[in-house]
Amino acid sequence: xxxxxxxxxxxxxxxxxxxxxxxxxxxxxxxxxxxxxxxxxxxxxxxxxxxxxxxxxxxxxxxxxxxxxxxxxxxxxxxxxxxxxxxxxxxxxxxxxxxxxxxxxxxxxxxxxxxxxxxxxxxxxxxxxxxxxxxxxxxxxxxxxxxxxxxxxxxxxxxxxxxxxxxxxxxxxxxxxxxxxxxxxxxxxxxxxxxxxxxxxxxxxxxxxxxxxxxxxxxxxxxxxxxxxxxxxxxxxxxxxxxxxxxxxxxxxxxxxxxxxxxxxxxxxxxxxxxxxxxxxxxxxxxxxxxxxxxxxxxxxxxxxxxxxxxxxxxxxxxxxxxxxxxxxxxxxxxxxxxxxxxxxxxxxxxxxxxxxxxxxxxxxxxxxxxxxxxxxxxxxxxxxxxxxxxxxxxxxxxxxxxxxxxxxxxxxxxxxxxxxxxxxxxxxxxxxxxxxxxxxxxxxxxxxxxxxxxxxxxxxxxxxxxxxxxxxxxxxxxxxxxxxxxxxxxxxxxxxxxxxxxxxxxxxxxxxxxxxxxxxxxxxxxxxxxxxxxxxxxxxxxxxxxxxxxxxxxxxxxxxxxxxxxxxxxxxxxxxxxx
Ligand code: ADP
Numbered sequence: 001x002x003x004x005x006x007x008x009x010x011x012x013x014x015x016x017x018x019x020x021x022x023x024x025x026x027x028x029x030x031x032x033x034x035x036x037x038x039x040x041x042x043x044x045x046x047x048x049x050x051x052x053x054x055x056x057x058x059x060x061x062x063x064x065x066x067x068x069x070x071x072x073x074x075x076x077x078x079x080x081x082x083x084x085x086x087x088x089x090x091x092x093x094x095x096x097x098x099x100x101x102x103x104x105x106x107x108x109x110x111x112x113x114x115x116x117x118x119x120x121x122x123x124x125x126x127x128x129x130x131x132x133x134x135x136x137x138x139x140x141x142x143x144x145x146x147x148x149x150x151x152x153x154x155x156x157x158x159x160x161x162x163x164x165x166x167x168x169x170x171x172x173x174x175x176x177x178x179x180x181x182x183x184x185x186x187x188x189x190x191x192x193x194x195x196x197x198x199x200x201x202x203x204x205x206x207x208x209x210x211x212x213x214x215x216x217x218x219x220x221x222x223x224x225x226x227x228x229x230x231x232x233x234x235x236x237x238x239x240x241x242x243x244x245x246x247x248x249x250x251x252x253x254x255x256x257x258x259x260x261x262x263x264x265x266x267x268x269x270x271x272x273x274x275x276x277x278x279x280x281x282x283x284x285x286x287x288x289x290x291x292x293x294x295x296x297x298x299x300x301x302x303x304x305x306x307x308x309x310x311x312x313x314x315x316x317x318x319x320x321x322x323x324x325x326x327x328x329x330x331x332x333x334x335x336x337x338x339x340x341x342x343x344x345x346x347x348x349x350x351x352x353x354x355x356x357x358x359x360x361x362x363x364x365x366x367x368x369x370x371x372x373x374x375x376x377x378x379x380x381x382x383x384x385x386x387x388x389x390x391x392x393x394x395x396x397x398x399x400x401x402x403x404x405x406x407x408x409x410x411x412x413x414x415x416x417x418x419x420x421x422x423x424x425x426x427x428x429x430x431x432x433x434x435x436x437x438x439x440x441x442x443x444x445x446x447x448x449x450x451x452x453x454x455x456x457x458x459x460x461x462x463x464x465x466x467x468x469x470x471x472x473x474x475x476x477x478x479x480x481x482x483x484x485x486x487x488x489x490x491x492x493x494x495x496x497x498x499x500x501x502x503x504x505x506x507x508x509x510x511x512x513x514x515x516x517x518x519x520x521x522x523x524x525x526x527x528x529x530x531x532x533x534x535x536x537x538x539x540x541x542x543x544x545x546x547x548x549x550x551x552x553x554x555x556x557x558x559x560x561x562x563x564x565x566x567x568x569x570x571x572x573x574x575x576x577x578x579x580x
Contacts, residue, residue, distance in 0.1 A: 062144075
């Protein structure tokens with residue numbers, strides 16, 4: 001209807017300007033009216049069916065003059081409640097100020113647009129709309145048309161898209177995090193797999209070692225059994241013959257010699273077992289004293305010369321400086337033990353030929369060697385023969401032995417601060433060397449080792465020895481050893497009795513103290529005796545036990561130490577030092 005005016009105006013303007021004949025004018029006017037009607041109907045149809053809400057406002061007042069059906073749907077108000085109202089009154093702006101502000105801007109600029117504007121519906125729900133408003137001229141009158149598009153779906157879609165983008169982003173972050181964790185886990189797994197593999201191969205090696213050590217121990221037990229039973233057989237057998245009636249003196253001497261030799265053999269097996277146990281327990285002890293090397297070597301030469309007499313072996317001894325006094329601060333017994341092991345092996349593995357042993361001084365070291373022309377050792381066995389229970393090859397079994405000598409020797413040499421090596425070829429013989437530190441000793445240290453103890457006349461008839469010993473046979477043996485010395489002997493069966501005897505009997509000149517005894521042991525008894533008579537010499541006598549050494553005994557207050565089995569000459573020499 002309003003559009004009608006503007007078209008009329010346009011037609012009027014056109015008619016005034018053109019000189020058209022009246023009849024034609026009338027026809028044209030009718031034609032225009034027709035067209036205008038049609039266009040108005042078309043506009044109305046568009047207005048009614050539009051999928052946007054349309055509001056027409058009065059330019060001056062801002063009152064709503066027309067509204068299409070779709071706006072009714074959007075803002076959910078009946079048409080009669082919309083017409084004549086202002087925008088804010090139908091919920092298009094949240095308050096009057098906002099609405100008026102927008103209205104005055106629209107009037108000023110002729111156009112206003114809000115991309116998304118929330119409108120409050122009657123039911124309280126918020127609908128998002130796009131608000132576009134323009135000013136038009138209608139029959140020279142300004143009118144305002146507001147197009148309101150419901151963008152809820154678009155907004156929802158946008159929101160959903162945003163959410164899905166965010167969720168994708170989050171998923172991506174989660175995935176990256178997961179991937180990082182996975183990579184770390186993978187690294188850890190690879191690492192632990194590596195560790196497991198290492199443990200596995202260590203276990204395989206340990207298992208092989210355990211099996212090997214098991215096998216070695218079984219072989220060792222079989223060997224040990226043989227090594228113990230063989231001398232035991234001789235000792236028991238020949239001891240039985242000793243009591244046979246009518247036994248000739250020659251036979252008696254032979255039997256005694258066999259019993260002595262077998263006892264020595266048995267003792268050396270037992271010492272080896274104890275030594276290896278000490279080494280394994282980390283308790284091997286080393287004493288430090290001045291050792292006259294030439295004397296020690298000469299004694300060994302005499303002993304071994306006798307031993308090889310019956311074999312086709314030429315034993316030679318070579319001294320670097322035979323006429324000098326070579327004194328070394330070391331453990332003489334341990335050096336002797338290593339050399340005996342090497343010499344025993346040389347004799348065992350050499351059927352005929354020669355064995356040479358000796359020493360050389362090379363600057364700050366003294367090198368001992370034992371060289372033989374025996375069966376020799378394959379190079380691949382040079383290392384393993386120093387391991388416990390190990391023998392070089394099948395020929396080792398034939399020769400007997402417990403496979404401990406070299407491993408003990410190696411441990412002892414190491415304890416003495418040196419090393420032991422072998423140079424050998426199968427069939428041509430072997431040379432074992434060991435070096436220990438050597439430091440020239442001052443002359444005033446020498447006197448103590450030079451005392452010649454041999455050929456002493458023993459007469460101790462003015463002396464009294466207290467023998468502290470709980471074993472009746474050992475007591476009897478010591479009495480027998482001392483019987484030729486005319487010494488007076490008193491006896492105590494345990495440590496407490498010994499302390500009582502020392503308190504009672506002032507003439508006791510020396511105490512021979514066993515260590516392991518019931519009631520009170522030798523350590524405690526000696527401690528108490530030294531409180532009563534500090535100057536009374538007390539000599540420890542003990543069966544060789546783990547962890548006991550001469551230095552320990554001296555530290556504990558003993559004046560000296562002798563180990564069982566007690567050898568007569570050594571024993572008398574030692575006691576003589578205190579009684580003479
Ligand atoms: P055992 O002699 O009691 O078997 P050892 O530890 O002293 O134990 O020696 C280990 C092995 O080394 C011997 O079984 C032997 O195979 C080899 N061996 C040692 N000394 C010699 C040597 N002088 N000649 C040849 N083989 C030797």
